[in-house]
Amino acid sequence: MHERALRLIDLIISEALDEIRPSFDPLKGYEYCLRGECEGVGEALEYLYERGYLRKELHDRVASCPNCGSEVFLLRAKCPYCGSLNFSKGIVIEHLSCGYSGLEEEFMSPDGRRICPKCGKELKAPGVDYIRVADIYRCASCKEAFSVPLYSYRCLNCGHEGPMIELVPKEVYKYLVVREAFESDPISRKILDIVRKLADIGYRVEGPRARVKGRSGAEYDFTIAVWLEGSDEPIAVLDFVRGPIDDERLLSFFAKSLDVMAKERILVTQAKDSLMEAKASRLGIRVFELEDEDLVGKIGEVLLSLHVKGSET
Missing domain, CATH: 1.10.10 (Arc Repressor Mutant, subunit A)
Structure with a gap:
C-alpha cells in the first residue's frame, strides 16, 4: 500500500x-x-x-x-460554412403590418429610426409594430447566415483540438x-498495522490484496507483498487465513509463493495447528497466529533482517 x-x-x-x-x-x-x-x-x-x-x-x-x-478546455466558435472566426450576432425582426422579416440592421435608418425596407413605414413599438423573431449570426467572410456557430475545443492540458462531438x-x-472495513474486522486491522510497520522499515509494500506476477507468467493474489526498492521480485509474501489452514490452502500458497520467487513466505491464521505448522515449516513457510499480541513486531523482525541483508548486498 x-x-x-x-x-x-x-x-x-x-x-x-x-x-x-x-x-x-x-x-x-x-x-x-x-x-x-x-x-x-x-x-x-x-x-x-x-x-x-x-x-x-x-x-x-x-x-x-x-x-x-x-476536463479543462478553451472553446472556440466558428462559421459552420467557412470556418472563419469573423462573424457577428444579429436580431431578425418581423414587421407585423406587411410581414417583411430581416436583420434589424436592415431596418435602421441613418437617423436611428426603424424603417421597413419593404413598405417604408416606421416601426415604433415592439410587440405592436414589430416582433423579435430570432437571433442569427452572419459571417463577414463568406456572408452566410446561421443560427448556431460551429463549436470546437482545445484541451488546455495536452493541446489536443477537435469538434465538440469528440468529447x-x-x-x-x-x-x-x-466504516465496517476499518472497525469490525480484526484481520483488516492487523493487515493495516503490518503494512505500516513494513513501510516504516523501508520496504515497498502492497496490501491488502496484492497481485504479483510469477516466473510462469501467471498472476497471483496475496494479502500482502513486499519488495526491496528497485527490485521486481518480492522479498516476501503473506496470506491471512480465516479459520485453520488445511493441506489444500498450504500447498496452494507454497506453489504461488515459489513461482513469484519470494524469499520469505508467511501465513497468518486465526487457528494455529501444530501439525500443519510442522508441514509448513518443511516447505519453508512461517506460520503466525492472528491473536498473537506481538504479531506485528514478530513479522517486522523477520523482514527487518531481510532488509538488512538486502542492503548489505
Missing part, C-alpha cells in the same frame, strides 16, 4: 470522515486533495476502493478530452467510507 493510502487511512480514522469529495480547480478540473496536497490522492482513493475500504457514488458527469481525460463523457465520483 503506497504512502498516500496509509495517510488517507489515518486521516479517515483520526477525523472520522464519512466521505471524500472531489474539488474543482478551474485550471486542472476535478481533483482529490488531502490536507492541501493533491498529487497521488486519486490513485490512493481508487486503491482503497478496490480493497473494500471505500465505495463510490456518482458526484458529477463531465465532458473530457479524448486524448488525456482533462467523452466522464464520471466523477465521491468516495464513501465503509
Whole structure:
C-alpha cells in the first residue's frame, strides 16, 4: 500500500470522515486533495476502493478530452460554412403590418429610426409594430447566415483540438467510507498495522490484496507483498487465513509463493495447528497466529533482517 493510502487511512480514522469529495480547480478540473496536497490522492482513493475500504457514488458527469481525460478546455466558435472566426450576432425582426422579416440592421435608418425596407413605414413599438423573431449570426467572410456557430475545443492540458462531438463523457465520483472495513474486522486491522510497520522499515509494500506476477507468467493474489526498492521480485509474501489452514490452502500458497520467487513466505491464521505448522515449516513457510499480541513486531523482525541483508548486498 503506497504512502498516500496509509495517510488517507489515518486521516479517515483520526477525523472520522464519512466521505471524500472531489474539488474543482478551474485550471486542472476535478481533483482529490488531502490536507492541501493533491498529487497521488486519486490513485490512493481508487486503491482503497478496490480493497473494500471505500465505495463510490456518482458526484458529477463531465465532458473530457479524448486524448488525456482533462476536463479543462478553451472553446472556440466558428462559421459552420467557412470556418472563419469573423462573424457577428444579429436580431431578425418581423414587421407585423406587411410581414417583411430581416436583420434589424436592415431596418435602421441613418437617423436611428426603424424603417421597413419593404413598405417604408416606421416601426415604433415592439410587440405592436414589430416582433423579435430570432437571433442569427452572419459571417463577414463568406456572408452566410446561421443560427448556431460551429463549436470546437482545445484541451488546455495536452493541446489536443477537435469538434465538440469528440468529447467523452466522464464520471466523477465521491468516495464513501465503509466504516465496517476499518472497525469490525480484526484481520483488516492487523493487515493495516503490518503494512505500516513494513513501510516504516523501508520496504515497498502492497496490501491488502496484492497481485504479483510469477516466473510462469501467471498472476497471483496475496494479502500482502513486499519488495526491496528497485527490485521486481518480492522479498516476501503473506496470506491471512480465516479459520485453520488445511493441506489444500498450504500447498496452494507454497506453489504461488515459489513461482513469484519470494524469499520469505508467511501465513497468518486465526487457528494455529501444530501439525500443519510442522508441514509448513518443511516447505519453508512461517506460520503466525492472528491473536498473537506481538504479531506485528514478530513479522517486522523477520523482514527487518531481510532488509538488512538486502542492503548489505
